[in-house]
Amino acid sequence: AVFRIQSVDHDSRGVWSVKLKLTGEEYEELQKLTHRMIDETLGGGPKVSLASLMIKMGKYGEAQQLLSEIIDDPSIIIDSKALAGVHHHLGLVYKYMEQEQNAVKHYQLSLQMKRQLEEPEPSSLACTMNCLGLVYEKQDNSAKALECFEEALDICRTASIPDQSIIAILYNNI
Incomplete structure (x- = not known):
């Protein structure tokens, strides 16, 4: 089933209430988005x-x-x-x-914690490095931003299964 979020409330007891509305499954794009959000959100x-x-x-x-x-x-x-x-x-x-x-x-x-893991996930490291680069870019620190993007790209390239979507994002950021 595919749902749309109507509202999210937080009461004084610390309870979260999420109101959902059922939508038709005929919306293929919505289904793709839903599956992607589930993958990104869970964990x-x-x-x-x-x-x-x-x-x-x-x-x-x-x-x-x-x-x-x-x-x-x-x-x-x-x-x-x-x-x-x-x-x-x-x-x-x-x-x-x-x-x-x-x-x-x-x-x-x-990044420090991810690098200390026994088996760090390259895509996770690259994602955090990319995000850090975006913050440096926002601070007008182009040199540090570029350094982060290039390091993230190196991480992706050396991964056993390179994540092409992250590589494309990094090339765009560079």
Whole structure:
């Protein structure tokens, strides 16, 4: 089934309410988008998924609050991969909130944690490196931005299965 989000509310007890509307499955483009969003959103647990959804909806303050709560959760602290993902999401939130210094801080923390993983995922590293480059570009620091884009491109090229969509984005950014 394909649903459209009608509204998202957060009550004083900390409960999130998401109202959905069923749509017809005949919309092929909507189905493709839905499958892509599911792939991008799932992972890291239900709170991270909800925060990711909030980011997609432009509710950056709510996403930031939720992600900050997740960072304080003892179960996430011991999972370096999940914590790196939370820092990546916080970097994204701060980028959209135009708080570039905080965005850089969280992207760098994410990269540091991802590089320390036993088997870092090249596409994940490249994605975070690209996002960091975009923040540097927004700060008019072209040299650092280019350095990030080129490093991300090198990561993608050396991957066992290069992600062509990320490579295309990186060439566009360069």
